[in-house]
Amino acid sequence: MELRAGDSWGIFTFLCAALCNLPALPALNCTEELGAGQSIQKTYDLTRYLEHQLRTLAGTYLNYLGPPFNEPDFNPPRLARAERVPSATVDLDLWRGLTDNARLAANYRAYSRLLCYLRALDGQAGTAELRHRLGHFCSSLQGLVLSIAGVMSSLGYPLPTGPAGPPAPPGTPVAPNDFLKKMDDFWLLKELQTWLWRSAKDFNRLKKKVPPAVVTLRLEARGF
Amino acid sequence: MKWLWVMAFVAPACAVPYNGTAGGTGDGGRCTLQHGTLGTEVLLRCPATAGGPAEWRRGGTVLGTYPAPGLALPNASLAHEGHYSCHHPGTSETWATICLRLGYPPALPAVKCWAISYPQAVNCSWVLAPEPLLDTDFVATYRHGVWGATEPGECIRTGPRSCSFGDVQMFSLTPYVVNVTAVNPLGAASSLLPFLLENIIKPDPPEDLRVSPIPGETKKLLLEWSPPGSWPFPEYFPLKYRIRYAQEGSVTQTIGPYEQTSYTLMGVRPGTLHHIQVAAKDFTDAGEFSAWSLPASGTPWMEP
Numbered sequence: 001m002e003l004r005a006g007d008s009w010g011i012f013t014f015l016c017a018a019l020c021n022l023p024a025l026p027a028l029n030c031t032e033e034l035g036a037g038q039s040i041q042k043t044y045d046l047t048r049y050l051e052h053q054l055r056t057l058a059g060t061y062l063n064y065l066g067p068p069f070n071e072p073d074f075n076p077p078r079l080a081r082a083e084r085v086p087s088a089t090v091d092l093d094l095w096r097g098l099t100d101n102a103r104l105a106a107n108y109r110a111y112s113r114l115l116c117y118l119r120a121l122d123g124q125a126g127t128a129e130l131r132h133r134l135g136h137f138c139s140s141l142q143g144l145v146l147s148i149a150g151v152m153s154s155l156g157y158p159l160p161t162g163p164a165g166p167p168a169p170p171g172t173p174v175a176p177n178d179f180l181k182k183m184d185d186f187w188l189l190k191e192l193q194t195w196l197w198r199s200a201k202d203f204n205r206l207k208k209k210v211p212p213a214v215v216t217l218r219l220e221a222r223g224f
Numbered sequence: 225m226k227w228l229w230v231m232a233f234v235a236p237a238c239a240v241p242y243n244g245t246a247g248g249t250g251d252g253g254r255c256t257l258q259h260g261t262l263g264t265e266v267l268l269r270c271p272a273t274a275g276g277p278a279e280w281r282r283g284g285t286v287l288g289t290y291p292a293p294g295l296a297l298p299n300a301s302l303a304h305e306g307h308y309s310c311h312h313p314g315t316s317e318t319w320a321t322i323c324l325r326l327g328y329p330p331a332l333p334a335v336k337c338w339a340i341s342y343p344q345a346v347n348c349s350w351v352l353a354p355e356p357l358l359d360t361d362f363v364a365t366y367r368h369g370v371w372g373a374t375e376p377g378e379c380i381r382t383g384p385r386s387c388s389f390g391d392v393q394m395f396s397l398t399p400y401v402v403n404v405t406a407v408n409p410l411g412a413a414s415s416l417l418p419f420l421l422e423n424i425i426k427p428d429p430p431e432d433l434r435v436s437p438i439p440g441e442t443k444k445l446l447l448e449w450s451p452p453g454s455w456p457f458p459e460y461f462p463l464k465y466r467i468r469y470a471q472e473g474s475v476t477q478t479i480g481p482y483e484q485t486s487y488t489l490m491g492v493r494p495g496t497l498h499h500i501q502v503a504a505k506d507f508t509d510a511g512e513f514s515a516w517s518l519p520a521s522g523t524p525w526m527e528p
Contacts, residue, residue, distance in 0.1 A: 048508070075399055075418055077369070088395040092343050095394060096460060190397050197422050198395040200508035205460060 036154040036210050043147040044203035050140055051196040057133050058189045064126055065182045079183065085113045085191050088198040100209060101152075103202050105160045108148045110195050115141050117188055155210070255307065255323040259358065259409040262326045266300040269293060270310030272319035278310040289313045300326055327358035329411030333404045337419055338426040341454050342461060342506065343394045346421070348379060349386040350404050360408040369398040376403070392421055425511025427463060428452035430485075430502045435522030442494040442524055448486040449502050449517065462507040468516060471496045483507065497523050 062070040086109055098106070118138055149159055260266030270278040280287040280295045283306075287295065297304050308322045330352055337348040352360065364379035364387040379387035379402060392400065399418040406413050433449040447467065451458045466480035471493050492498060501516040 073418070078398060087397070089393050089397060090395060091391075091393050187397070194395040194397055194422075197508070197510060200510075201394075201461065204462065204508055208459070208462075 036151060037207070039147065039151045039154055040203055040206045040210055043144065043151055044200065044207060046140070046144045046147055047196055047199040047203060050137070050144060051193075051200065053137055053140060054189070054192055054196060057137050058193070060130055060133055061185070061189060064130055065185060069182060069186050076183065076186075078187070079180075084117065085188075085195075086110050088191070088194040090198070100155065100206060101157045103206065104148060104152050104155075104157060107195075107199055107202055108145065108152065109160050111141060111145045111148065111199075114188070114192055114195065115145055118192075121185060121188070151206075255321045257323050257325065257409075260297070260300050260324060260326050261328060261410055262300055262302070262357070264300060266297045266304070266324070266326070267293060268295040268297065268308055268310075268322055268324060270295075270320055270322075272310065277313055278319065279313045279316065281309050281311065282306065302326060325358060325409075327408070327410060328354060328356045330356050330360050330406035330408055330413045332413045333362070333406050333415045335402060335404050335415050335417045337402055337417060337424055339392075339421055339424050339511065340426060340428055340452075341456050342425045342427075342511075343392060343421065344456050345388050345390040346392060346400065346402075346424070347382070347386065347388045348402050348404070348417075349383075350415070351385065352406055356406075356408050356410070358408045358410065360406050363405045363407065364402065366400055366402045368393070368396070368400050379404075394421060396421060422510045425506045427504045427506070427514045428454045429514045429517040430463075430465060430504050431517065433500065433502055433517050433520040435498070435500050435520045437522060437525035438488070439525055442526060443490065443492050445489040445492050445498060445500075445522055445524055446486065447489055447500055447502070450485060452504065452514065455504075463504040464507045466503045466505070466513060468501045468503070469498055471498050481505065492524050494524055495526055497521055 059070075068074045086106065088110065115138065118134065118141060121134060152159055256271055258268060268280070270280075272278075275292045277289050277291045278294070279289045287308075290296070294310075295308070305324055305326050308324060310319050310322070311317060312319065331354060333350040333352055335348055335350040337346050339345070340347050346366075348364065350362075362381075362385070364381065365376040366379050366389050367376040368374050377389060377391075379389045381387045387404075399420050401416055401418045404415050404417075429452060430449040431452055433447070436446045436448070438444045438446050449465070451463055455461070455463065462483060464481035464483050465485070465487075466478060467482075467487060467489075468476050468478045469489060470476040489498070489500075499519050499521045501519050503513045503516050505511070505513045
């Protein structure tokens with residue numbers, strides 16, 4: 001086979017190599033064809049999967065926190081602490097107007113931060129069952145972050161830079177007491193929920209806008 | 225906007241107790257309106273007495289002379305509604321005419337809210353059970369967040385028992401809270417309904433369902449429909465559809481969900497009438513399925 005410079009084969013080979021070097025995607029192998037369209041579909045599927053997982057995780061975690069956090073009609077005011085994760089909340093016009101790059105970058109940034117905070121939670125969680133669930137969720141969430149990164153690469157967008165490391169301990173304001181710490185955890189779960197709702201819609205939107213390139217790749221593969 | 229004008233003029237009039245023309249035997253005049261609760265003991269007060277007895281009449285009939293505070297009607301029923309008059313016991317001078325209306329203080333409104341046209345607006349409606357029987361007015365407001373961080377906004381009335389508001393944020397961490405207060409002369413009752421916008425998504429049923437035979441195919445039917453007209457952005461927020469079908473006299477089967485607005489039903493019993501309905505839901509599974517659409521029927525193509 002001939003590798004013609006600059007065509008889809010070149011992109012495909014690069015993508016394959018890049019993805020194979022990422023540690024947390026054991027299910028992929030280099031022969032899997034991943035046009036941007038299919039990556040977006042996988043990312044979408046992953047957000048839906050995480051949304052379902054979160055329901056069980058949140059239920060278990062809120063029960064661990066105990067009342068009032070596990071009461072169904074618990075609607076506390078949002079305390080004026082520094083917003084740790086960019087908010088998913090957005091109005092229609094702003095959301096509609098997002099470029100593909102901005103849309104992807106917002107998701108990437110949010111989940112990178114959410115993953116850090118969730119990992120911090122994992123370290124302190126009470127029961128073995130909870131630690132197991134949190135651990136599993138964190139792995140899936142990491143998969144999502146990498147999946148988004150894969151989509152951005154395949155579309156030629158640079159990954160957002162910024163505070164990538166864990167934000168927790170030294171320097172940042174830690175909750176001064178046990179109750180406020182639990183409130184932080186409560187809001188973290190809510191932030192995860194709203195981001196997963198938002199991401200499903202974001203990636204569904206991207207699916208429509210980015211036509212799957214995979215058809216061209218497959219035809220060429222069978223051509224020789 | 226017209227609604228706001230109507231409410232601005234009508235609302236003050238509604239708040240003032242009406243004079244007289246209610247309860248129409250037409251002997252109108254200055255009739256003092258009094259209200260009482262059905263099934264309880266209702267006390268008719270004569271406005272003119274200074275703590276003394278009064279003669280009470282209803283229509284032409286004298287009911288008797290009763291001491292202060294007034295005429296007591298035990299276990300009031302609808303038969304007790306109407307015009308009463310109180311008179312000086314000796315001279316029969318008419319002191320006052322009283323119009324008695326009976327009903328119930330409002331029960332807590334049972335409020336439901338849906339985002340039929342996500343994410344443009346929220347539509348709410350409510351019922352009062354039991355019906356108060358008296359003219360009951362409603363005040364409907366909403367706020368974003370529970371704790372008064374924002375000013376309450378008006379939930380614009382769209383009907384006697386419904387309202388709607390727009391300008392909502394998607395994926396909000398804090399709930400919207402709708403407050404519906406029912407007010408009538410016997411009392412008031414308020415209901416609060418908190419919700420997250422994404423949890424109340426419920427489109428209207430799909431429209432324009434058509435069932436067509438496919439020439440040459442005796443075991444297939446072509447189903448086509450349109451998204452509900454009230455769903456404003458199907459290109460940004462696609463819907464998925466569930467299909468329910470049954471052949472004449474048989475058990476219904478449900479299939480789906482599918483994203484397309486058409487479907488070829490296969491393995492259909494030839495020559496039999498089939499009844500179809502379709503329901504819609506947000507594609508990413510937020511909220512609930514719509515109600516089933518109006519049914520449409522069709523028979524597969526038959527050899528001529």
